[in-house]
Amino acid sequence: MTDVTLESPDGEVTRARFARAKATRLKRIADAVRLEGFISVDTLSQDLGVSRMTVHRDLDELEKARVLRKVRGGASAERSTTFESDFQYRANAALREKKAVAHAAAALASDGDVVVIGDSSTTSHVVPDLAALTNVTVVTNFLPVMESVAREARLELISLGGQFNPEHRAFVGLLCEQALSTLYADVLFASSSALLGSDVYHQFEPIVKVKQAMIRSSRTRVLLLDHTKLGRGALHRVGPVSDFTHVVVDDQADPEQLAPVRDAGVEVIVAPV
Structure with missing residues (x-):
């Protein structure tokens, strides 16, 4: 059995590292959608080096924040309605x-x-x-x-x-x-x-x-x-x-x-x- 050592006993450092990585990933997705107008799940998965499931979860979160609109196969920018309305x-x-x-x-x-x-x-x-x-x-x-x-x-x-x-x-x-x-x-x-x-x-x-x-x-x-x-x-x-x-x-x-x-x-x- 392989021991897993966290950087702190309660895992706070590990969680903080994951949180930073997620925040960076969400910003990259939002920027890509804003610049391209549409971007596919497959492209995001390849560019970010994460699974398609992770991309889908990220898109769900950004859609909830009204940063983008999740569509079949990817995401698009809602430039004419609520895009970027979330403070x-x-x-x-x-x-x-x-x-x-x-x-x-x-x-x-x-x-x-x-x-x-x-x-x-x-x-x-x-x-x-x-x-x-x-x-x-x-x-x-x-x-x-x-x-x-x-x-x-x-x-x-x-x-x-x-x-x-x-x-x-x-x-x-x-x-x-x-x-x-x-x-x-x-x-x-x-x-x-x-x-x-x-x-x-x-x-x-x-x-x-x-x-x-x-x-x-x-x-x-x-x-x-x-x-x-x-x-x-x-x-x-x-x-x-x-x-x-x-x-x-x-x-x-x-x-x-x-x-x-x-x-x-x-x-x-x-x-x-």
């Missing part, structure tokens, strides 16, 4: 790029500004940079930003109410839109699901309406996008990219996909990762 998935995807983009965007804010921050796993990363400024007021409908700002003694917080959407962890609806119509902001930090040509898109209509209200209320309007959002569409059109004064992307963005943005007269800022 936990969005928060962990392209994290280094999002932090770089947010850091570069935050340089557009100044002491004394009123700043609107939209619901986005990218825009939430501007908060630490804003906390280094003085007399900044943050207006937001995004619960994670509310929680972050509340922990920063140097920042003032105005929360936008409305109907709470748990998938996006954001407040939406008429009350939120009406509150924005009574406010003026110096800077808006917003993101969206997709930029195709010179048009900005998002998959969830109530979020679109709130973004449009934020745009109307703000002088400097900054759109934050990591490179995975470029060259693709979603169900609802937010508006032309010219509604924004700046677009901030990471340095993996395709210059050809940024050409329509520059042609629209919008300043493009490329953040090094």
Whole structure:
């Protein structure tokens, strides 16, 4: 009989290693589906070096999180409906790029500004940079930003109410839109699901309406996008990219996909990762 030795008596190290491997595998599957549109179970099994049964279990988990749609023989991206609507998935995807983009965007804010921050796993990363400024007021409908700002003694917080959407962890609806119509902001930090040509898109209509209200209320309007959002569409059109004064992307963005943005007269800022 062969003895099996775990790295710790209760197997915690082993379980942690398996958990990391699974998280890496799920991210690789999600990225592959996003880039290819469809990918087969056999291809995933070969590329990941795991059994088809393991792939099926992973696809079930990602479908439950609404990251993809499981179909016969593989999985496809639900770009036009709920794809990437789950906050936990969005928060962990392209994290280094999002932090770089947010850091570069935050340089557009100044002491004394009123700043609107939209619901986005990218825009939430501007908060630490804003906390280094003085007399900044943050207006937001995004619960994670509310929680972050509340922990920063140097920042003032105005929360936008409305109907709470748990998938996006954001407040939406008429009350939120009406509150924005009574406010003026110096800077808006917003993101969206997709930029195709010179048009900005998002998959969830109530979020679109709130973004449009934020745009109307703000002088400097900054759109934050990591490179995975470029060259693709979603169900609802937010508006032309010219509604924004700046677009901030990471340095993996395709210059050809940024050409329509520059042609629209919008300043493009490329953040090094």
